[in-house]
Amino acid sequence: MIIKEQASLKNSFAINSRSKYLITIESEDCLDNLENFLSKNPGKVLVLSEGTNVILPEFYDGVVITTSCNHINKISNAEVKVGSAVNWHYFVNWCIDNDYYGIENLSLIPGSLGAAPIQNIGAYGVEVGTFIKSVRFYDFKDQAIKVFNSSDCKFSYRNSIFKNMDILILEITFEFNKTGLNLSYKSIEEYIKYNNIDSSNLNQRQLAEIVQEIRKARLPDPSLIPNVGSFFKNPLVEIDSISLSSFSLDDLIIWESDSSLVKVGAARLIELIKDQIPNNPNISLHANHALVIVNLGNASQKDVTDYADLIKNKVYKTFNIELELEPSIIKS
Ligand SMILES: Cc1cc2nc3c(=O)[nH]c(=O)nc-3n(C[C@H](O)[C@H](O)[C@H](O)COP(=O)(O)OP(=O)(O)OC[C@H]3O[C@@H](n4cnc5c(N)ncnc54)[C@H](O)[C@@H]3O)c2cc1C
Incomplete structure (x- = not known):
């Protein structure tokens, strides 16, 4: 220690x-x-x-x-145990090199293995929870090591049971049973079509490279432009509750969800109101992606929370939709 x-x-x-x-x-x-x-x-x-x-x-x-637990242990052709300090993107590449299929769509997501189950990281039609067999962690409250299997983890969209627990994740066991590629996400389909790629011959590495290309075009590299990725979750709402006094449903991006609620694209909501957000010298929305707040050089935590509150209030007043933050705001 x-x-x-x-x-x-x-x-x-x-x-x-x-x-x-x-x-x-x-x-x-x-x-x-x-x-x-x-x-x-x-x-x-x-x-x-x-x-x-x-x-x-x-x-x-x-x-x-x-x-600093950074081991990767092959248990079988399907199972791998990984330490919490391993970098996520490094692990995706390791899986591709070792023929474990499924998480190539999550290529280039920043961060560590240990944090991945907390918000059930997801992108391009795939969520990490689908591949997690169990999570081994230290529970601060009970002062004990525990193991939760996949169903105990209660994974859902950008959420898991761990969000409300005081724990230190130590190791994750993955189970990879799939062999095909998941190409069904709209922007992947569009990329394949636009670039005349023969999708029947694509391999894992090529899919990971496509995902990386799409991400690089939209998301700023945090080492060049500091950010935490998407700042707000896509809200789940009843379609009839959306206020349409300023815009119509056609102006919004709406996906069906598993429940009676619909998922609304938060980036589009923000794009529609962003002209009403006053400029701040320390902070702004990223030019290529309205869901990403960037640090222009000198932002404090208060700058960020004030700016996020302005956006939330404006979206609420315009659409009657409550935006929820994706990153955690850590109190001093
Ligand atoms: C440019 C950019 C793009 C992004 N794109 C995506 C995306 O496509 N999809 C997506 O889901 N996320 C995305 N994110 C968010 C981020 O990459 C993930 O949430 C990632 O899992 C955070 O990892 P971290 O190690 O940095 O966690 P941290 O920021 O260090 O911690 C995040 C949370 O996890 C907890 N935590 C961290 N490690 C542990 C541990 N070992 N045990 C218990 N709790 C722990 C922390 O207490 C905190 O609450 C993006 C971020 C950026 C900057």
Whole structure:
């Protein structure tokens, strides 16, 4: 276990952030020491990995915990156990190299393995929860290691049971039973058609490259333009509840969902009201994607939350739709 004081915290929104303590757990053997440390230093605890889905405060007055468990163990032709500190995109490439099918659509999503189940990361028609057999984690409340199988995890759109638990994910077991490629997402279909690609001959690597091309055209690279990806979830609403006094349904993007609710494209809602959001010298919407808020250089946490509130209020007043944030706002 490594303990640092006044450590600076990595985050893709590039907020200059530090914490009272930063602890790195190198293996499960460190958990007794961690319990000891926390009992002697009671207070707030935050689990943080690569910091690509959080808006951090300038100072976190508590203990930040991260892991460096970076093993990838092949168990069988279908099963793999992976440590929480492994980088997600690295793992996608590893799966492609080792013929495990299914997560190539999730290529280039920033962040770590350990965070992937928390919001059930998803993109281009695929969600990570589909491939998770079990999640091994430390439960801070019960001070015990637990294993949840896939159904215990209660995966749904950008959500899981873990969002409401105080836990440190240590290892994930994946089960890959599929062999074909998932090409059914609209922007993948359009890319294939536009570029005259013969989809019957596509392999996993080529699909991952297509996904990367599409992503790079729309999403800013956080190492060049600090951001946390999509800032708002696509809301699920009753279609009759949408206020249409300023725009018509044809102006919106609407997908059917499993329930009686419809999923509304949050990016389009924001595009339609963005001219009414006052300019802020520290922060703005990304030119290619209205769902992405970018740090223009000097943004504080308050700049971000104020700006997000302005957008939420304007969308609510215009469409009677409540937007929900995707990243976690971490209180100081
Ligand atoms: C440019 C960009 C594009 C993105 N595109 C997508 C996308 O297409 N789809 C998508 O779903 N997401 C996307 N994201 C969001 C982000 O990549 C994911 O949420 C990712 O899983 C976050 O990983 P992280 O390691 O950075 O987590 P962090 O930001 O460090 O943490 C995120 C949350 O997970 C918790 N957490 C982290 N590690 C652990 C652990 N080991 N145990 C328990 N809790 C933990 C934290 O407490 C926090 O609540 C994007 C982000 C960016 C910047």
